[in-house]
Amino acid sequence: MDNFVMGEQSKRSCSTDVRRSPRKKIKVEKSERMKEEDPEEEEDAVLAEFAHPVPWRKIEADRLDCDYALLFSKQEADQLFKQLEEEVVYSTGEAAKVQVFGKVHDIPRKQATYGDEGLNYTYSGVKHSARSWTPTLEQIRDAVTRTTGWTFNFVLINRYKDGQDHIGEHRDDERELDPVSPIASVSFGAARDFIFRHRDARGKQSGRQIEPVKLELAHGSLLLMNPPTNTFWYHSLPVRKKVLSPRINLTFRRILRGSKK
């Protein structure tokens, strides 16, 4: 368990300060933001749902700012997981492979992209066109918006069939991501370890020593990664051989329209 952020906190990860976060703050940021940028959203309806508070856990380190909560009950999460397993259409062919140093690999997971009409998202050199939202995805997206106040126009779905499936260290630093918006990561199925590492703490004894921040992402959980976390911290989902069942992760994002480069 070590310095994992869950249940009782270990004192060894002194860089990981965990405590309750006041949700008022999020609410305020939200209402201001929506007035200027999302005029068509019914903000009243959104704010009304704030009457349903969720106990947040604040996860902080140097330039890392996340909020973690259980968004769905076991029963809700079970149902949503099942629906996702039935509905989500994953990429195949080119989009399911990655080329590194001239070699082509199958990515060790399955991926899908959904979002508003006409949205594209390019990462790892591959352009993905968003499929239209499904009712289940809209339901989850709206639940995230109700509890966070943030709206999203895109979701990247990763399915890890078991503990062998994983994703290497990376940042979500694509240029078309709205820099002021958090990324909301919702998890269903098998709980998996999730590890942040500061960009200056990678490689051999480079720079200062900064402890990694490790958490476990539970069934039905939501992890909000707030700016500037993604600028300074890489994250990964490492192999866990003991995990025998699948996990589906949805990362809701805000993609900038049109204006690029």
Added chain:
DNA sequence: ATTGGGACAAAGAT
């Protein structure tokens, strides 16, 4: 810069 995998070391399990 970027990703996955191999060699090896360290830690964990039985």
Added chain:
DNA sequence: AATCTTTGTCCCAA
């Protein structure tokens, strides 16, 4: 206690 398994770190491949 010893050995096997799993996890962590470093390094390499166009």
